[in-house]
Amino acid sequence: MRIRELEIKNFGKFADKNIKAADGIHLFYGENESGKSTIHTFIRGMLFGIDRGRGRAAYNDTFSLCEPWENPGNYSGMLRFESGGKMFCIHRNFGRHSRRAELICEDDGEELSVDNGDMNMLLGGMTLSSYNNTISVGQLKIEPDRTLGAELRNFAMNYYAAGGGDMDLERALMYLKDQKKQIEKEIREELEKKQTQRERTEQEASYVWRDIHKLEDEIGNLEDEIESRREKEEKEKESEGKGVIDEIRPAKWRVHPVxxxxxxxxxxFPLFVVPRPWNYLVCIIISLCCVIYVWNRLKVGKQQEKTEPERILEEIMPEExxxxxxxxxxxxxxVSEEIRDKRTIYGNLREQMEELEELGSAFETHEKRKAAIELAICRINELSDELQDQLGHVLDERVSEIVRSxxxxxxxxLVVEDQMKISLISGGRKIGIDQVSRGTIEQIHFALRMAAAEILYEEELPVFLDDTFIYYDDSRLANALKWLWENKKQVFIFTCQRREEQMLQHMGIPYIKEEVG
Incomplete structure (x- = not known):
């Protein structure tokens, strides 16, 4: 891919600015705040778009910093580039309310879709992150971040294992880890659900057991009452002549003792008053009269009729x-039947609690899936490490060549180890990157970026360097410019110094200069 034309319609401080581009080195020179980094940002925005931040982040994001100084409604531009032997043109509008992108192949007039990934395809699958970590170097941002390691891991997996297919290793690992988290969440939810059910069942069982005890106490009281009633009936049968009325009627004297x-x-009295022998006869007659009177009184008392309420009560009481x-x-x-039912319910609840104690087949399935995912993650990491070791030799060799140059x-x-840790070999001695000068560190990172770009992308891409050579001495600056001229087809250098231009002139390397400001 090579850029052929930039048309900045309205972007930052620029309006209606057109820049032609060809192969070779393009030198954008300008003083501080002349707009060099704005052009660099414009190229990135045309290739990948510019997302607007949200909340507080929106006040200091790229979208806000590069908004047009005049006529912000026309926040747009055009980039013409060559890729795969064809010419393409992309128009972008970055406006808040009119954001859009149009991609057209100028050779056949075919309109492509940026949203469907056609632009990404033309860039060889390059993402904004890999762009920032390889071919584009911002001001004081020479050190690539850790995502470059992920890009190289993906490439190693694709190149050595998938034959160059489009496999995103980091995304695959992330997917597996997300699946593992989801399974762990399901396991936790299953355990919490079982625990809730168990607590509810235990509580219900305790209520049933309490009811059983209450019913047992109640049936004990009923047994006592029944036994008491039966004893009472036995006593009533024994007292045959005594009825209920006789018990409730008030006691009366039939013949009073007086x-x-x-x-x-x-x-x-006649014995002492009536003369003899008549006194005995009178005494006998009076005694007979008294006996007859008493006998009649006793007879009347037994035959005394019962009152109407007494007769009704006499009939009702035995029935009641x-x-x-x-x-x-x-x-x-x-109550006995209810106790049996309660005991059955209690037994069922105990069985449910025993079943809840067991983990169950669903839990075992989750555990098997989790174990399978963990095994897959482990195997992918092991395979990735093996393939990265193979790629590491290639990367080490290429970075070493650039550093030597x-x-x-x-x-x-130069050796690139895990987590992009870099060491140098000098005179048979291993030197950590933190033991060398700032200039050497930046040269190592520059070499790492260039080597990674060569490995990751089949089609050669332009290189964008924004004040990258500040810490280079003259000798190493000359070597770096010479290496770029010999190995890169298109290079954009943004600088506020004259050194690069003077060095190119001194070495006789052709370049295209663009005054900015």
Whole structure:
């Protein structure tokens, strides 16, 4: 891919600015705040778009910093580039309310879709992150971030394992980890659900057990009451001559003792008053009369008629006593049946609690899936490490070549280890990157970026360098410019210094200069 034309319609401080581009080195020179970085940002925006931040982030994001100074409604531009032997043109409008992108192949007039990934395809699958970590170097941003390691891991997997297919290793691992988290969440939810069910079942079982105890106490009381009633009936049967009315009627004297005493005195009185022998006869007659009187009184008392309420009560009481006993027996049987039902329910609840104690097949399935995902993650990481080791040798060799070219052989070899940790080999001695100068560190990172770009992308891409050579001495700057001229077809250098131009002139390297400001 090579850029052929930039048309900045309204972007930052620029309006209606057109820049032609060809192969070779393009030198954008300008003083501070002349707009060099704005052009660099414009190219990135045309390739990948510019997303607007939200909330507080929107006040200091790229969208806000590059908004047109005049006529912000026309926030747009055009970029013409060559890719795969064809010419393409992309128009973008970055406006808040009119954001859109149009991609057209100028050779055949075909309109392509940016949203459907056609632009990404033309860029060889390059993402904004990989762009920032390889071919585009911002001001004081020479060190690539850790995402470059992920890009290289993906490439290693694609190149060595998938034959160059489009496999995103990091995304695959992220997907598996998300699946693992989802399974762990399902396991937690399943356990929480079982725990909730168990607590509810235990509570219900405790209520049922409490009801059983209450019913047992109740049936005990009923048994006592029934036994008491039966004993009472037995006693009533034994007292045959005594009815209910006799018990409830108030006690009365049929012949009062005073009357008997008077009868005795009256019978004895003639013995002392009436002359003999008539006194005995009178005494006998009076005694007979008293006996007849007492006998009649006793006879009348026994034959005394009962009142109407007494007769009704005499008829009802035995029936009520009998009905009350039958009711008690029925209540006892009902409570016994309820106890049996409660015991059955309690037994079922105990079985449910025992079942809840077991993990169940669903839990085992989740555990098997989790174990399978963990195994897949482990195997992918192991395979990735093996493939990255293979790629690492290629990367080490290419980075070492670039570093040797820039440092004039000062460092014979460079080793890129895990997590993009870099070490240098000089005179058979291993040197950590933190032991060398700032300029050397930036040269190493530059070499790493260039080597990674060559490995990751089949089609050669332009290189964008924004004040990248500030810490380079003259010798290494000359070596770096020479390497770029010999190895890169299109290079954009943004600088506020004259050194690059003077060095290019001194070495006789052709370049295209664009004054900015």
């Amino acid at each position: 009357e008997i005493l008077l009868f005795i005195m009256l019978s004895l 006593e009998k009905a009350s006993l039958e009711k008690l027996i029925w209540e006892r049987d009902r 820039i440092t004039a052989g000062r460092y014979s070899r």
